Amino acid sequence: AVHPLQYVVEKFGLVIFKIDYVASHGGSLRVFMQKAGASRPVDASVALYLEREKEGGYGRPEVYQRFAQRVLAIREDFRAMIAREKAAGKKIAGYGAPAKASTILNFYGLKPLDISYVVDDNPLKQGYLVPGVKIPIKPSKALDEEPVDVIVIFAWNFAKEILKKIGHYRSRGARFVLPVPVPHSALENSSRIGVFEIVPAI
Secondary structure, X not given: OHHHHHHHHHHOOEEEEEEEEEOHHHOEEEEEEEEOOOOOXXXXXXXXXXXXXXXXXXXXXXXXXXXXXXXXXXXXXXXXXXXXXXXXXXXXXXXXXXXXXXXXXHHHOOOOOOOOEEEOOOOOOOOOEOOOOOOEEEOOXXXXXXXXXXXXXXXXXXXXXXXXXXXXXHHHOOEEEOOOOOOHHHOOOOEEEOOEEEEOOO
């Protein structure tokens, strides 16, 4: 949020003069700062984002309490979905081992008994374990050598690109799931298990 950032930077003699929206990683803000009294004019984007936060109630504790409750509900929904798949005898793997995969897996409390392995194309990650949950990270060929029924796409911001690469596993019966709710527009022709996307091959 811009309001608390503005409070902090002003204590150190800086001012925010421009804010850009960046779509990657689910959306973030790129904030430009300068020393107080510097020559750059303050862009209209600063007032725009401050007003949006005010209208959204980002200064009110109850907004964050509702957000926390929603996050906890999403976790329970996903854990329940994984439990149902496992109870049905399904084998589950993950695709992508970015930092957000470690965050999600640890927060969701998923272990190797839940997700057998995660594949990643980066050879520097292969042969290691996802921190905290000790799920093995393997090369993509593991999907051929150790077939699974469900593939959780942990690098969901690159889901379209990933599906172009691994979509052919659908013909073998695999399904693709995103670990967080996303807008329907994020992926074409998707269906859902609860709030979670079940993504067809592209």
